[in-house]
Amino acid sequence: xxxxxxxxxxxxxxPSIPPPTRNYHRPGRGSGCGCGCCLLKCLFNIIITAIVxxxxxxxxxxxxxxxxxxxFHVTDVQLTQFNLTSNNTLHYNLALNMTIRxxxxxxxIYYDRIEAKAYYEDQRFDTVTxxxxxQGHKNTSYLNPVFVGQQFVRLGADETSEFNEDRVNGVYxxxxxxxxxxxxxxxxxxxxxFKPRISCDLKVPLxxxxxxxxxxxxxxxxxxxx
Numbered sequence: 001x002x003x004x005x006x007x008x009x010x011x012x013x014x015p016s017i018p019p020p021t022r023n024y025h026r027p028g029r030g031s032g033c034g035c036g037c038c039l040l041k042c043l044f045n046i047i048i049t050a051i052v053x054x055x056x057x058x059x060x061x062x063x064x065x066x067x068x069x070x071x072f073h074v075t076d077v078q079l080t081q082f083n084l085t086s087n088n089t090l091h092y093n094l095a096l097n098m099t100i101r102x103x104x105x106x107x108x109i110y111y112d113r114i115e116a117k118a119y120y121e122d123q124r125f126d127t128v129t130x131x132x133x134x135q136g137h138k139n140t141s142y143l144n145p146v147f148v149g150q151q152f153v154r155l156g157a158d159e160t161s162e163f164n165e166d167r168v169n170g171v172y173x174x175x176x177x178x179x180x181x182x183x184x185x186x187x188x189x190x191x192x193x194f195k196p197r198i199s200c201d202l203k204v205p206l207x208x209x210x211x212x213x214x215x216x217x218x219x220x221x222x223x224x225x226x
Contacts, residue, residue, distance in 0.1 A: 070109065071101040072198050072222040074176070079204045082172055084155070084163055090125050091150045094118060094204070096176060098143040098222075102135050106186065109135045112193065113181035116145040120174055121159040125151040134185075145176070171215065176200045178222075199223045 074096055081093040102109055114130040126147040135141050155163065166172045178198035184191045200222040205215050 067107055068103040069224065071103070072178070072200070072224065073099045073101075074200050074202060074220045074222065075099055076219075077202060077204050077217045078207055079172065079174075080207050080209070082206060084153075084160075088153055088155055089150055090120065090153045092118075092125060092147060094126075094147040094174070096143075096145050098145070098200075100135065100141045100143065102137065102139050102141075105137050108137060108185035110183040110185065110190070111135065111180060112183060113179075114143070115179040116143075116147075117177050117179065118147045118174060119177065120153065120172065121155060121162060122175075123153040123155065123159075125153055143178075170206050172204050172206065174202050174204045176202060197225045199225065 076097040078095040079093070081091055083091045085091070110132075111134070112132050114132065116128050116130060117124055118126045126149060128145050128147060130143055130145060133141065162173075177200070180194075180196050180198065182194050182196065184194075200220060202220055203217070205217055
């Protein structure tokens with residue numbers, strides 16, 4: 001037996017041995033997510049960074065300027081005429097005294113356009129445009145819109161009944177709204193334009209000349225809506 005294996009010179013003539021398996025790895029495939037994950041991660045980091053920067057900017061702005069809400073009040077009203085004819089023509093004479101308080105120490109306000117509109121039972125009966133102005137820091141400004149004239153108003157049976165009730169009581173529910181176009185001044189920087197609306201729901205007594213028939217008007221705070 002030993003002579004036979006020596007004769008084969010160490011060669012192996014048994015079953016064939018399969019070649020070793022080679023593993024090929026292609027980028028972007030397999031268990032890893034490759035470039036797609038990198039892009040998503042970068043995008044996520046950018047978004048988080050932007051949120052942090054914006055948050056810091058807003059916080060710094062608040063620390064520097066500490067903005068406070070501007071306050072609008074109607075301090076006095078004179079209503080000397082408010083008559084409704086049989087053909088729904090409203091004759092009116094209404095004058096208001098209004099105050100605008102800017103409590104901010106570092107923010108000024110440009111009132112580029114001021115449009116005052118008067119309503120009764122959701123029907124607009126007059127519009128006046130007031131003079132533009134600039135309001136400085138910690139300042140109180142005054143507006144004096146006056147509505148005089150006559151206007152057809154479309155009142156139904158319910159609204160006419162409300163008018164007759166107001167006439168008996170001597171007090172009318174009149175809404176005055178200011179439509180503004182404003183800019184803010186922060187130091188030397190001026191912002192873009194904003195268009196807030198100011199709503200004043202008023203209980204207006206009729207002044208007959210011998211005093212107010214429906215009592216005395218009370219100062220009314222208006223609502224600011226951006």
